[in-house]
Amino acid sequence: xxxxxxxxxxxxxxxxxxxxxxxxxxxxxxxxxxxxxxxxxxxxxxxxxxxxxxxxxxxxxxxxxxxxxxxxxxxxxxxxxxxxxxxxxxxxxxxxxxxxxxxxxxxxxxxxxxxxxxxxxxxxxxxxxxxxxxxxxxxxxxxxxxxxxxxxxxxxxxxxxxxxxxxxxxxxxxxxxxxxxxxxxxxxxxxxxxxxxxxxxxxxxxxxxxxxxxxxxxxxxxxxxxxxxxxxxxxxxxxxxxxxxxxxxxxxxxxxxxxxxxxxxxxxxxxxxxxxxxxxxxxxxxxxxxxxxxxxxxxxxxxxxxxxxxxxxxxxxxxxxxxxxxxxxxxxxxxxxxxxxxxxxxxxxxxxxxx
Amino acid sequence: xxxxxxxxxxxxxxxxxxxxxxxxxxxxxxxxxxxxxxxxxxxxxxxxxxxxxxxxxxxxxxxxxxxxxxxxxxxxxxxxxxxxxxxxxxxxxxxxxxxxxxxxxxxxxxxxxxxxxxxxxxxxxxxxxxxxxxxxxxxxxxxxxxxxxxxxxxxxxxxxxxxxxxxxxxxxxxxxxxxxxxxxxxxxxxxxxxxxxxxxxxxxxxxxxxxxxxxxxxxxxxxxxxxxxxxxxxxxxxxxxxxxxxxxxxxxxxxxxxxxxxxxxxxxxxxxxxxxxxxxxxxxxxxxxxxxxxxxxxxxxxxxxxxxxxxxxxxxxxxxxxxxxxxxxxxxxxxxxxxxxxxxxxxxxxxxxxxxxxxxxxxxxxxxxxxxxxxxxxxxxxxxxxxxxxxxxxxxxxx
Numbered sequence: 001x002x003x004x005x006x007x008x009x010x011x012x013x014x015x016x017x018x019x020x021x022x023x024x025x026x027x028x029x030x031x032x033x034x035x036x037x038x039x040x041x042x043x044x045x046x047x048x049x050x051x052x053x054x055x056x057x058x059x060x061x062x063x064x065x066x067x068x069x070x071x072x073x074x075x076x077x078x079x080x081x082x083x084x085x086x087x088x089x090x091x092x093x094x095x096x097x098x099x100x101x102x103x104x105x106x107x108x109x110x111x112x113x114x115x116x117x118x119x120x121x122x123x124x125x126x127x128x129x130x131x132x133x134x135x136x137x138x139x140x141x142x143x144x145x146x147x148x149x150x151x152x153x154x155x156x157x158x159x160x161x162x163x164x165x166x167x168x169x170x171x172x173x174x175x176x177x178x179x180x181x182x183x184x185x186x187x188x189x190x191x192x193x194x195x196x197x198x199x200x201x202x203x204x205x206x207x208x209x210x211x212x213x214x215x216x217x218x219x220x221x222x223x224x225x226x227x228x229x230x231x232x233x234x235x236x237x238x239x240x241x242x243x244x245x246x247x248x249x250x251x252x253x254x255x256x257x258x259x260x261x262x263x264x265x266x267x268x269x270x271x272x273x274x275x276x277x278x279x280x281x282x283x284x285x286x287x288x289x290x291x292x293x294x295x296x297x298x299x300x301x302x303x304x305x306x307x308x309x310x311x312x313x314x315x316x317x318x319x320x321x322x323x324x325x326x327x328x329x330x331x332x333x334x335x336x337x338x339x340x341x342x343x344x345x346x347x348x349x350x351x352x353x354x355x
Numbered sequence: 356x357x358x359x360x361x362x363x364x365x366x367x368x369x370x371x372x373x374x375x376x377x378x379x380x381x382x383x384x385x386x387x388x389x390x391x392x393x394x395x396x397x398x399x400x401x402x403x404x405x406x407x408x409x410x411x412x413x414x415x416x417x418x419x420x421x422x423x424x425x426x427x428x429x430x431x432x433x434x435x436x437x438x439x440x441x442x443x444x445x446x447x448x449x450x451x452x453x454x455x456x457x458x459x460x461x462x463x464x465x466x467x468x469x470x471x472x473x474x475x476x477x478x479x480x481x482x483x484x485x486x487x488x489x490x491x492x493x494x495x496x497x498x499x500x501x502x503x504x505x506x507x508x509x510x511x512x513x514x515x516x517x518x519x520x521x522x523x524x525x526x527x528x529x530x531x532x533x534x535x536x537x538x539x540x541x542x543x544x545x546x547x548x549x550x551x552x553x554x555x556x557x558x559x560x561x562x563x564x565x566x567x568x569x570x571x572x573x574x575x576x577x578x579x580x581x582x583x584x585x586x587x588x589x590x591x592x593x594x595x596x597x598x599x600x601x602x603x604x605x606x607x608x609x610x611x612x613x614x615x616x617x618x619x620x621x622x623x624x625x626x627x628x629x630x631x632x633x634x635x636x637x638x639x640x641x642x643x644x645x646x647x648x649x650x651x652x653x654x655x656x657x658x659x660x661x662x663x664x665x666x667x668x669x670x671x672x673x674x675x676x677x678x679x680x681x682x683x684x685x686x687x688x689x690x691x692x693x694x695x696x697x698x699x700x701x702x703x704x705x706x707x708x709x710x711x712x713x714x715x716x717x718x719x720x721x722x723x724x725x726x727x728x729x730x731x732x733x734x735x736x737x738x739x740x741x742x743x744x745x746x747x748x749x750x751x752x753x754x
Contacts, residue, residue, distance in 0.1 A: 093613070094628060103491070105514065130554035131616045131741075135463065135514035140742030143611040149628055152611040152744055153522060156514040158491040164511045171529045175360065177632070193487055245507040265488060289487070343488025344498060346510065 001170040002228040003237040005352075006180070007088070009081025010297050011074055012219025012285045013049020017081055021284075021294070022301050026328065030283045030313035032215035039195055044202075046194040049217030049286035053077050060145055067128055068141055071106040075138040075186035076145060078220035082182060083146075086224045097150040097178035099169055100139040101161035101185040103289020106132055138186055150178050157242070159264070159340055161185060162292040163348035166225075166240035173227045184222030185290030193287065197263060213262025217286015221293035223300075232355070235303045238335065239351040247339065247347035252276035254333045255308050255325075257295040259340035260318055261287040269341045271320040277332075278322035283313035292340045292348060299336040299352045306331050306354075359638030362751060363528040365602040366588045367444025369436035370694045372581025372681045373409030377439055382698040385706040386726060390680050392565045392577055398549040406561035408547055409579035409682030423503045426493060429464050432582035432687075433496030433544035434503055441504070444586040445598060446538065448504060454537040454592065457508030459527035460497040460584075461519025461543035462686040463551065496544040496582070508536045514686070517650070518609070518740035519543055520583065521689030521748055525607030527587055537592045542690035544582035551685065552578055558617060566653035566683075568676035568708055569662065569722050571715040576652040579682025583690035601753035602697040605733055606637025612743030619656050619739055623664040626737070626745045630668060633735065633747035644672050644749075645731030646705050648696045650739045651676020651722065652683055653710065657739055659718060666719035673729060675722045679710030689738040693748055696736040700752045704728045 010017065014024040014031050024031065032047040053073040057065060059080050068076065079098075083089065131137060136154040143152050153168060155161050162185050169181040194216040201213060228236055247269055250256045256274045260267045261282040270278070285294040302308055308331050311324040318324075334355075340348040368378050373391070375381035392407035394400060416431045418424060420438055425431055441451075492498045497512045509530065513523045520543025527541035555561045555578065562574040588598060610628035612620040619626075634641060647669060649661050653676075665674055677695050684691055699705045708722035715721075732752040739745050 094610070098611070102514075104487070125550075125553070125557065127554075127557045127559075127617075130550070130557050133550070133554070134516050134741050136516050136740070136742040136744060137616060139515075140611070140616050140744070143613045143743065144615070147613045149610050149613050149625055151609040152515070152742075153526075153609070154514045156512045157497070157510060158488060158495075160510070164509065167509065167535075168511070168526060171526075171533055174533065175529065190487065196487075242509050243507055244501045244510060344492035344495075346501075 007086025047215035074220040078222040095179040101165040160348040185293040186220035189218035214282040242348040244346040274322040362603040367440040367586035369439030370583040428546040430499035436582040436584040461523040516741035518738040518746035519686040521746035542584035543687035568651035603751035606749035608632025629745040637749035647674035648736040662718035
């Protein structure tokens, strides 16, 4: 795969922008905070990793933002930050592709139909609510703001959406459909998953010393990618894949950033695939289907800096899993594998490299 | 896009919608010029208001054909279409397991993890909340196909609204060209869904009677449901097993309007760009097309844009809309209409655009109003989606 990462933008519970992500990783932060959540059983306190998009009002026209919901705001902000990181203000309208990956989609909270409280009447929503609920709404708004008339794709393969998005971006560049692609993911905070986490883990016995699972999070990470120009010192995507066969064995010499968050099903598989050094940053960005996008961002930071960063908050509980790096150290290999075991089966992998 | 891309073989097709439960039944139905829209039967609607819909007849699901037992109607629709497509292709389950077979399916409903039926606690979910991954898998047709046929290739659900089925076919064809897969199941599937139904009513985009694409009295769309699946195969696999090529994906193009969330660009610039890319990637000249299968929803703006673009780019090419027979099947529409297009190429004629009776004097080009013979070996099938997504396929006749 011949793809170079020219810029990246991130927003999530850790903050906004690469510097906040880098600081969170370097300092091993666990930024989740407790907030009240209303449920059918009354109010509960749950840890959350929420994204603040206030800065977007200084980067985009207020009229444009007026009818855009939080889901799209996160994605748009990440895209604009990726462009800024790449030093590009106005991409050529017809040569920029957009690929938005999402696990929950914009419907996640739009209609308030998550049964934490009596369900809302789904016949009484507004046209704007409905418009923003359609899965490609974020992609459409991003294209509109950037005036991009290139191909615009939205992918929803739950927690395996990110590798498919990178794979597709690589195909578009290889077939000459576009010169650049803004590719990334976005997911809202899912209240029902926060409730699910509360039910499963809030009553843990005192003798249970295993680290707590990651808080439920939200956010967006986007990457501006282009064809590899043959230059030196570039960070690129060497490979992206996904499938429902058994996950691949990761070469022992390479670092693997695993997408384990401590309560997604199937995480025991990481132990079978990873025999070398592993890192995990889920405590920084939280449990969300497109969390792998943040793993890719962390891998890019590592490759840019030549360092492997300690796992956030000591990592997550992984019975039989790989040993997680607990101290920052020099990066020994030029490749980093980001691996996600799918909650519904399957796996996804994105391999980053320094050229 | 600088040069034409290699065509990709289509070896099997399956389709079900309100027009019929198989490709053959659908094609027979189209040429009868009939349609039977009715009120939705699976969710409550306000009496005396709303829009008729095109539901798939209730007995379509045959569980004895399948190893899995999905609860979600969209998955059942996709499995039924895939079963027909694989049977036509002659691809047995054992061979599918040995080859690298991917799945690329367009859908709207399948992407909604918030589907109320799947979200709440229920005894059938072991008394507790199902995890989000299980909910997603239960409602997702691409995962449904992987599980049913034990496939091991890449899996992608495309959620570009009304153009999702078209995009899925175009993207899946690239997987074959790039050597990623030996075969790919591509297409689209969507069931009628209460939120979508009420959403289009809220947008005032629904016709209270049967839809009338391109007609002067058109008032909006009718929703439908259905699925269509195609088997795309590499030339290597096709040669290895001496399969039959029943059509080809010759070209694909996609472009955004960058204009408005729910209204198309009045100049149709995004559609023109998508057409340009599809033609360039196919190497087919505009005047070599046998016909165009338009999106033709029956909404005022959509039909106007298409008519103007057809008049400018394809002044002599006949076009039709099949939405009058099926309703708008959303994520499935592009795939359903691609199958119809190949069916029409095969028989050398296109059916009347049912619902179109009185030409709109404001439109420069009008669809065919009766069964029309067509000549040529390639057709264009296009979709214009919510959010300004435009996607176009150029499809070639099979052997």
